[in-house]
Every structure is written in structure tokens, then in C-alpha cells.
Amino acid sequence: MLDVNLMGQRARRAARTLALASTAKKNAALEALATALTEHATDVLAANAQDLEQARAAGTSAALLDRMLLTKARLAAIAADVRAVAQLPNPVGEQFDASVLPNGLRVHRRRVPLGVVGVIYEARPNVTIDIAALCLKSGNAAILRGGKEIIRSCAALTAVIRDALSAAGLPADAIQVVDDPDRALVEQLLRLDSYVDVIIPRGGAALHQFCREKATIPVITGGIGVCHVYVDSAADLGKVVPIVRNAKVQRPSVCNALDTVLLHHTIAAQALPAIARDLLAHNVELRVDEQSLAILQAAGISSEHVVPAQPSDFGTEFMALILSTRVVDDLDAALEHIARYGDHSDAIITEDRTAADTFVAAVDSAAVFVNASTRFNDGGQLGLGAEIAVSTQKLHVRGPMALRELTTYKWVVEGDGHIRS
Numbered sequence: 242m243l244d245v246n247l248m249g250q251r252a253r254r255a256a257r258t259l260a261l262a263s264t265a266k267k268n269a270a271l272e273a274l275a276t277a278l279t280e281h282a283t284d285v286l287a288a289n290a291q292d293l294e295q296a297r298a299a300g301t302s303a304a305l306l307d308r309m310l311l312t313k314a315r316l317a318a319i320a321a322d323v324r325a326v327a328q329l330p331n332p333v334g335e336q337f338d339a340s341v342l343p344n345g346l347r348v349h350r351r352r353v354p355l356g357v358v359g360v361i362y363e364a365r366p367n368v369t370i371d372i373a374a375l376c377l378k379s380g381n382a383a384i385l386r387g388g389k390e391i392i393r394s395c396a397a398l399t400a401v402i403r404d405a406l407s408a409a410g411l412p413a414d415a416i417q418v419v420d421d422p423d424r425a426l427v428e429q430l431l432r433l434d435s436y437v438d439v440i441i442p443r444g445g446a447a448l449h450q451f452c453r454e455k456a457t458i459p460v461i462t463g464g465i466g467v468c469h470v471y472v473d474s475a476a477d478l479g480k481v482v483p484i485v486r487n488a489k490v491q492r493p494s495v496c497n498a499l500d501t502v503l504l505h506h507t508i509a510a511q512a513l514p515a516i517a518r519d520l521l522a523h524n525v526e527l528r529v530d531e532q533s534l535a536i537l538q539a540a541g542i543s544s545e546h547v548v549p550a551q552p553s554d555f556g557t558e559f560m561a562l563i564l565s566t567r568v569v570d571d572l573d574a575a576l577e578h579i580a581r582y583g584d585h586s587d588a589i590i591t592e593d594r595t596a597a598d599t600f601v602a603a604v605d606s607a608a609v610f611v612n613a614s615t616r617f618n619d620g621g622q623l624g625l626g627a628e629i630a631v632s633t634q635k636l637h638v639r640g641p642m643a644l645r646e647l648t649t650y651k652w653v654v655e656g657d658g659h660i661r662s
Contacts, residue, residue, distance in 0.1 A: 243419060243420075243421050243426060245384075245419065245426055245429040245430055245433060246429070246433065246436075248384055248417050248419070249357070249384070249433045249435065249436030249437060250436060251414040251417065252357045252382040252383070252384055252414060252415070252417060252436060252437070253356070253357055253382070253436045254412070254414065255382045255412035255413075255414040255415040256354065256356050256357050256380075256381065256382035256415070258411070258412050258415075259354070259377070259380050259381070259382060259411060259412065259415050260333070260353065260354050260356075260380045262380065262411060264331040266409060266410065266411065267327075267331065267377055267378055267380070267409075267411070268327045268378075269409045270377055270405055270406055270408075270409035270411050271323050271324070271326060271327035271374060271377060271378065272324065272327055273405040273408050273409050274320075274323050274370075274373070274374065274377075274401065274402055274405035274406075275320040275321070275323040275324045275327075276320075276405075277401045277404060277405045277408075278316050278317075278319060278320040278323070278370070278401060279316065279317065279320055281397075281400075281401050282313055282316050284397055284400075284401075285311060285316065285394070285397045285398060285401065286311055286312070286313070286316070287397075288393040288394050288396065288397035289309070289310070289311040289366060289391075289393070289394040289397070291393050292309060292366075292390060292391050292392070292393045292394050293306060293309055293310065295390075296309060296390050301390065304494055305364055305390070308364050308365050308494070309364050309365070309366065309390060309391055309394070311366055311367070311394065315367065319367050319370050319371075322370070322371070322374070322621075322626075322627055323370060323374045325621075325626050325627070326374040326375060326378050326626050326627055326644075327378070328626075329378065329625075329626045329644060330644075331378060331379075331644075332352050332379060332644050332645045332648050333352055333353065333354060333379060333380045333648060334351060334352060335351070335352040336349045336350070336351050336352075336653075337349065337350055337352075337650075338350045344659065345656070345657065345659065346654055346655065346656050346659055347654070347655040347656070348652065348653070348654050348655075349652075349653050350650045350651070350652055350653070351650060351651055351652075351653050352645070352648045352649075352650050353380075353648060353649060353650060353651050354379055354380035354381045354647070354648055354649075355379075355381050355438050355439055355647055355648065355649055356381060356382070356438035356439075357381065357382045357383070357384065357436055357437045357438050358372075358376055358381050358382070358383045358384075358437070358438065358439055358440075358441060358629075358647065359383070359384045359385075359386075359430050359431075359433070359437045359439070359440045359441070359458070360372050360383060360384075360385050360386070360440075360441045360442075360443065360629065360630075361386045361427060361430070361440065361441075361442045361443070361444070361448065361452065362385075362386070362387055362388065362442070362443035362444055363387070363388040363390075363443065363444035363445070363448065364387075364388045364390045364391055365387075365391070365443075366387065366391045366394035366395060366398060368387070368443060369385060369387060369394075369395050369398040369399065369402075369418070370398060370402070371627050371628070371629065372385060372629055373385075373399075373402045373416045374627065375626075375627055375628070375629050375643060375644060375647060376415075376416070376629075376647065377406075377411075377415065377416070378644055379644045379645075379647040379648055380648075381647055382414070382415045382416070382417075383415070383416050383417070384417050384418075384419065384430060384433075384437065385399065385416070385417070385418045385419065386418070386419040386426070386427055386430060387418070388444070389422035392420055392421075392422055395418050395420060396418060396420040399416060399417070399418040399420070402416045403416060428455055431452060431455045431456040431457070431458065432455070432456070432457045432458075433458070434457045434458045437458050438458070438459075439458060439459050439460070439461060440452055440456050440458050440459070440460045440461070441460075441461050441629060441630050441642070442460065442462060442464075442630075443464055443629075443630050444464070445465065446465050446558075449462045449464075449465060461630065461632050461634065461637075461638065461642070462632070462633065462634055463496075463607070463630050463631045463632035463633045463634065463642075464496045464630055464631050464633075465496060465558060465585070465633070466496065466558060466583065466584050466585025466586070466606075466607075466633050467500045467501060467556055467557065467558050467582045467583055467584075467585060468488070468496075468497060468498060468499050468500050468501075468558075468583070468585050468586040468587065468615045469499070469500065469501045469502070469503060469575075469578070469579050469582070469583050469587045469588070469615075470484065470485055470488060470499055470501075470502050470503070470587075470588045470589075470590065470615065471502075471503045471504075471505075471569075471572075471575040471579070471587075471588070471589045471590070471600070472502065472503065472504045472505060472508060472509075472512050472590050473505055473508070473572065473589055473590060473591035473593060473596050474505040474507045474508050474571075474591075474593075475591045475592045475593035475596060476505075476508055476512065476590040476591050476592065477590070477592050477612075478508075478511060478512060478515070480590055480612055481512050481515065481516065481590055482515050482516055482519050484588070484590060484612070484613065484614050485499065485502060485516050485519075485520070486519055486520065486523065487614040487616055488588070488614040488615045488616055489520060489523075489525060489562070489564050490520070490523045490525065490562070491614075491616055492616070493559070493560065493561055493562050494560045494561065495560070495616075496558075496560075496585065496586075496631055497585070497586045497608075497615050497616050497617075497618040497619060497631070498559075498560065498615070498616065499564065499614075499615055500557065500558055500559050500564065500565065501555060501564070501565045501566070501567065501578075501582070502516065502564060502565075502566045502567075503566075503567050503568075503569050503575045503578055503579075504533075504566065504567070504568050504569065505568075505569060505570075505571065505572070505575075506532070506568050506569065506570055506571075509532070509533070509536055509568045510536050510539075510540075513533055513536050513537065513540075513566065513568075514536065514537060514540035514542055516566075517537055517540075517542050517547065518542065520564060521542075521544055521546055521547070523562070524546075524562055525546070525562045525563065525564055526546045526547075526548070526562060526563045526564070527544075527546060527547045527548070527564055527565075527566060528548055528549070528550040528551070528554040528563065528564070528565045528566070529547060529548070529549065529550055529565070529566045529567075530549075530550050530565075530566065530567045530568060531549070532567075532568035533550075533566045533567065533568055534547070534549060536568070550565050550566075550567070555567065555578070555582055556581070556582040572596055572599060572600070576599075576600070576603045576604065579604055579606070580603075580604075580605070583604065583606050584605070584606050584607065584633050585606055585607055585608075585615075585618070585631070585633050586606060586607065586608045586609075586610070586615035586618040587604050587606045587608075587609055587610070587615070588609070588610035588611070588612075588613060588614070588615050589601075589609075589610070589611055589612075590612055591611070591612070597611045597612075606633075607631065607632065607633045607639045607640045608640050618631060618640065618641065619631070619641060620641035620642070620643045623640075623641055625641055625643030625644070625645075626643060626644070627643060628641040628642055628643050629642045629643070629646075629647065630642050632646075637649070
């Protein structure tokens with residue numbers, strides 16, 4: 242069995258070295274990693290093929306198999322993402338809130354790495370590289386544990402990462418992987434508070450709950466939650482269908498995909514049939530409240546994929562081609578619904594600036610959108626280069642976690658023989 246405690250010790254030593262590494266050195270390691278992904282594609286794809294073969298034999302769904310799949314094209318895209326991270330500003334060492342106190346002390350805050358990050362994720366091998374690139378650039382060491390379905394893929398990718406680190410003169414132990422599927426090792430990692438500073442789970446609600454219950458280390462949760470679009474009475478109908486389609490259909494299995502559409506009662510008869518016709522053409526199942534059903538029937542829309550909503554259909558993160566709809570009396574009713582069920586990504590479609598401002602101020606979610614798809618709650622889409630997770634909690638970060646979110650700060654106080662009276 243792996244010695245997780247020893248991994249923690251090595252990660253802590255590596256983190257001290259990495260925290261002092263220059264931007265040039267870290268960027269050189271990232272460039273080396275991007276090149277190595279192409280050079281070692283054969284080995285990585287062979288390991289991934291073994292994972293896929295075992296998953297197919299176990300009856301794994303087509304959607305999950307697609308998440309697991311690596312190809313030369315996907316590896317090339319991952320390498321491009323690594324190079325994009327290398328081009329981003331290095332947050333470590335950034336100084337802010339500088340001042341000179343009345344007694345002459347010079348004070349500022351300085352960004353520093355978190356230290357050692359433990360990341361537990363499921364069946365997406367590309368996450369291995371995303372985490373490594375972001376942690377490397379932000380000066381953090383990482384201990385990774387991918388899902389048992391991708392254990393070989395993670396091991397192969399981590400070997401490439403460690404070789405790239407060594408080639409750049411940085412400690413290979415800055416990135417380590419728990420490549421044993423034994424669940425007991427995950428529990429050990431969650432209790433490794435002597436060496437690991439934070440745990441970030443990426444996966445379903447069960448994984449997040451398990452980490453919260455078992456960890457003796459701070460846990461940053463996210464990537465789960467219900468996403469809403471509210472179609473206001475002042476919505477531009479030309480924007481409604483494209484936004485709803487994109488938010489629901491483009492990639493339905495991800496955390497920022499749309500789950501529920503709320504419609505102001507004065508616009509529902511116009512907007513809902515158009516939404517329904519479009520989504521039904523994209524094989525979306527609609528679970529509709531009583532008013533929505535009446536509107537669709539009056540519009541002559543009848544389908545086996547339009548069904549009455551159950552109470553549980555509001556507040557459910559579907560992660561599939563399923564959408565619930567509800568007609569509401571006004572903006573306040575929409576806000577009340579979102580307050581009950583939301584906290585991830587929520588949007589309003591409206592041309593009324595007052596309604597938009599009220600929505601933005603009142604909705605307490607990780608990201609709010611005006612006339613835009615919820616799919617933009619993503620590190621790359623918001624100009625952060627990439628992300629390690631999307632946090633839906635409030636401490637210490639919220640929304641996409643990228644480079645700056647993987648740092649904390651320390652106070653630096655400079656004097657000239659100052660003593661406190």
C-alpha cells in the first residue's frame with residue numbers, strides 16, 4: 242500500500258522549493274510539460290485505452306466513457322491549455338494594500354501559495370493536467386487522486402508531469418498521484434492535516450459530502466448546484482432561445498449547464514413554445530409545471546418528452562438533457578425560487594436595466610449573468626486561463642478557482658527599529 246504520509250512529507254518539501262521558484266522557471270516547466278504531452282502521447286493513450294477497456298467491460302455509460310477518453314487531438318488541446326497558463330501573469334509575490342502608518346511602519350500584503358493542495362476528482366483524466374498546470378504556476382504542490390476508472394491514465398499523465406518538472410530543475414514531488422484505488426487511501430489523504438493545506442473535491446454530491454464528513458483539512462466545495470435562467474417580462478425574445486439552448490444543450494453533463502427556466506407570466510405564452518420546440522428538436526426532456534403545460538398544449542405542442550414536473554424536478558441538478566420549467570408571477574417570485582434552489586450559476590434575460598440590477602444584487606450565487614448563458618461560469622471563458630474547480634461556497638473563494646484563487650497572502654511589515662509602546 243502507498244504511504245500517503247510519506248507523500249505528504251515530500252509534497253511539503255517540494256512546496257517550499259516551488260514557492261521560491263521564479264516565474265521563468267515555472268513557465269519553462271509548463272512549456273516542457275506541453276511538449277512532453279505530445280512526445281509521450283503513445284504511452285498516455287495506451288494507459289487510457291486500458292482504463293476504457295475495463296470501463297466498457299463494467300458496463301460504463303457512453304457519456305462517462307466520453308469523459309474518460311483521451312485522443313491525440315484532446316492531448317494537443319490540453320497541451321495548448323498548458324501553454325496558455327504559462328502566458329498568464331504569476332500572482333505569487335504580488336503586493337497590494339501598501340501603506341505607511343503614522344508611526345513610519347511600511348506595510349503591505351503579499352500573495353503567497355496555499356502550500357499543498359489535495360485534489361480528489363472523478364472520471365476526467367484531463368483534470369490531472371489542469372490541476373498540475375495551475376498548481377505549478379501558483380507555486381503549490383499537489384497530491385492528486387483521480388477516480389478508480391482512470392487510475393492508469395492518471396498515473397501515466399503524472400509520470401509525464403514529473404519528468405517535465407525534473408527537466409526544468411523543479412522538484413518532481415511537487416505533483417504526486419495516489420494511483421491505488423483503495424478507498425482507505427482517500428480517507429488517509431483527507432486526514433493528512435500535518436502536510437496538506439486544503440482539499441478540493443471535483444465530482445458529484447456524494448464525493449463532496451464524503452470529503453466534508455471525513456476531512457480534518459479545510460475543504461473547498463463546488464462544481465455542484467442548480468442553474469437557472471429567468472425570462473423577464475422585458476426579455477428580447479430573439480435572445481431567449483439561443484441562450485437557453487446553449488446553456489442546456491451545448492454540454493449538458495457539466496456543472497454550469499442549465500437545469501430550470503423560470504418565465505414571467507406575461508411573456509411565457511410567447512417564449513415557452515419557442516423554447517420547447519427548439520429543445521425538443523435537440524432531444525431535451527421537458528418537465529413542466531401546470532401553467533407551462535397549459536401554454537404548450539394551447540400552442541399545439543404535445544410530445545412524450547413533455548411531462549408534468551414533480552416537486553423534486555425543481556432543485557435537481559440534472560446533468561443530462563432534461564430541463565424543468567415554471568411560470569412565475571414576477572421578478573420577486575423568480576428571486577424567491579432561486580434563493581431556495583440556486584447558488585451556482587443563474588441568469589436573467591431582460592432589456593430592463595432596473596430588473597437586471599435587482600437580479601444581480603439579489604441573487605446570492607457564485608456567478609450571475611445578464612443576457613448571457615450560464616455556460617460562461619468557467620475559468621477559461623472568464624479570462625482566467627483554466628480552473629481547478631468552480632467553488633460555490635463563500636470562504637475563501639467563489640466561482641472559478643484559477644491562479645489567484647490558489648493563493649493566500651501574508652502581511653509584510655518593515656520598520657527601522659520600531660518597538661510597540
